[in-house]
Amino acid sequence: MRPTTTNTTLRALYKPQLLRRTFTTSRPHASRLRQPGEPTGPNEPPSHISTPPSKSPLKVWPIVGIFALGSFLFKKIVDQRLEEAAYKPQGPVVGMPAIGNLGATTRTSPLWSPDAVTVIFVLGGPGAGKGTQCQKLVADYGFKHLSAGDLLREEQDRPGSEFGEMIKTYIKEGTIVPMEVTVQLLENAMKASMAGDNKKGLFLIDGFPRKLDQAHAFERTVVPSKFTLFFDCSEAVMEKRLLQRGETSGRADDNMESIKKRFRVFVETSMPVVNDFESQDKVVKVSAERSPDEVYADVVKMFKERGVEPIKLKLVQTQNA
Numbered sequence: 001m002r003p004t005t006t007n008t009t010l011r012a013l014y015k016p017q018l019l020r021r022t023f024t025t026s027r028p029h030a031s032r033l034r035q036p037g038e039p040t041g042p043n044e045p046p047s048h049i050s051t052p053p054s055k056s057p058l059k060v061w062p063i064v065g066i067f068a069l070g071s072f073l074f075k076k077i078v079d080q081r082l083e084e085a086a087y088k089p090q091g092p093v094v095g096m097p098a099i100g101n102l103g104a105t106t107r108t109s110p111l112w113s114p115d116a117v118t119v120i121f122v123l124g125g126p127g128a129g130k131g132t133q134c135q136k137l138v139a140d141y142g143f144k145h146l147s148a149g150d151l152l153r154e155e156q157d158r159p160g161s162e163f164g165e166m167i168k169t170y171i172k173e174g175t176i177v178p179m180e181v182t183v184q185l186l187e188n189a190m191k192a193s194m195a196g197d198n199k200k201g202l203f204l205i206d207g208f209p210r211k212l213d214q215a216h217a218f219e220r221t222v223v224p225s226k227f228t229l230f231f232d233c234s235e236a237v238m239e240k241r242l243l244q245r246g247e248t249s250g251r252a253d254d255n256m257e258s259i260k261k262r263f264r265v266f267v268e269t270s271m272p273v274v275n276d277f278e279s280q281d282k283v284v285k286v287s288a289e290r291s292p293d294e295v296y297a298d299v300v301k302m303f304k305e306r307g308v309e310p311i312k313l314k315l316v317q318t319q320n321a
C-alpha cells in the first residue's frame with residue numbers, strides 16, 4: 001500500500017539522520033572513539049566519574065549577559081510605552097483642555113436630559129439686540145446668560161490659551177470658530193454655573209449655534225434645546241446699531257469691514273440653523289426693530305405661550321393662591 005511504502009521510505013531516509021544528529025549534537029565523536037572508562041578528552045575525567053553539566057563561566061556568562069541586557073531593554077521599552085499611554089497633554093488651565101483633548105463633542109449621548117437642564121438658544125444677526133434682551137430675561141426669569149461670543153473673547157484673552165490666536169482670527173474675519181472649542185467652553189460654563197447658584201440649570205445661550213454642525217453637536221452631546229428665540233432685524237438697522245456700539249465696545253469686529261463679513265456669514269451659515277429649528281417647530285420669532293422694551297414685551301408674551309413664566313410672576317401667583 002502506498003502509505004506503508006511512503007512510511008518505510010521516510011523512515012529509511014530520516015532515521016539515520018536523526019540518529020546522527022542526536023550523536024553529533026550531544027557529544028561529537030564520543031560513541032566512535034571512546035572506550036568504557038576512557039576519558040573523553042585531555043581535560044575531562046573518565047566517564048565513570050560523574051561530572052555536572054559544564055559550568056564554565058565562559059559559556060554561561062555571555063548567555064546570562066545577553067538575557068539580562070535583553071530583559072533590561074524590554075523593561076525600558078515597556079516602561080516607555082506605559083508612560084506614553086498615560087500621558088495626556090493638559091490645557092493651560094483646569095477647565096479648558098488642550099486641543100487634542102476637547103471631549104465635549106465626542107460623546108454619543110447628551111450629558112443632561114432636557115428635563116433636568118433648560119436651554120433656550122438666542123439667535124439673530126449681529127447687532128439684532130440678543131445681548132440686550134438676554135439681560136432683561138436674566139433679571140425676570142432667573143436664567144443664566146451664556147454668550148458664546150463673550151466666552152470666546154474671554155478664552156482669546158486668557159494668558160496661555162492655546163486657542164487665543166485662532167479665536168482672534170475667526171472673530172476678526174467674522175467666521176465661525178471650530179465647534180469643538182465653543183461647545184467645550186459652553187459645557188464648562190454650564191457645569192460651573194450649575195455647581196454654583198444655578199442648581200435648576202436654566203440657560204439662555206446667546207449667539208449660538210451659528211452653524212448646523214454646532215447645533216447638532218450641542219444637542220447630541222450636551223442637551224437638546226427647549227426652543228430658539230430668534231430676533232428678526234434688517235441689515236440696515238443692525239449696521240447702524242453695530243457702528244454705534246463700536247464707538248465704545250472696543251471689539252475688533254465692530255467695524256464696517258468685519259460687519260459686512262459677519263452679515264454674509266449670518267445669512268449663509270447661521271440662517272440654515274434657524275430654518276432647521278423652525279422645521280422642528282422650535283423657533284420663537286420676534287421682530288427686533290422697535291425699542292428694547294417693546295421687543296421685550298413681545299418676548300415675554302411668546303415665552304408665556306411656550307409655558308415659560310417669569311420668576312416674579314410665579315411669586316405673585318403663589319402669594320395670591
Ligand SMILES: Nc1ncnc2c1ncn2[C@@H]1O[C@H](COP(=O)(O)OP(=O)(O)O)[C@@H](O)[C@H]1O
Pocket residue numbers: 124125126127128129130131132133241242244245288289290291292293295
Ligand atoms: N431694540 C433696540 N433698539 C435700539 N438699539 C438697540 C436695541 N437693542 C440693542 N440695541 C443696541 O444695539 C447694539 C447691539 O445690541 P446687542 O444687544 O449688543 O446685540 P447683539 O448681542 O445681537 O450683537 C447695542 O449698542 C445696543 O445697546
Ligand SMILES: O=c1ccn([C@@H]2O[C@H](COP(=O)(O)OP(=O)(O)O)[C@@H](O)[C@H]2O)c(=O)[nH]1
Pocket residue numbers: 125126127130147148149150152170171172173174175176177178182206207208209210214253262
Ligand atoms: O458660536 C459662536 C459664537 C460666536 N462666534 C464668533 O464670535 C463673533 C462675535 O459673536 P457675538 O455673538 O459676540 O456677536 P454678534 O456678532 O452677535 O454681535 C462671531 O462673529 C464669530 O466670529 C463663533 O465663532 N461661534
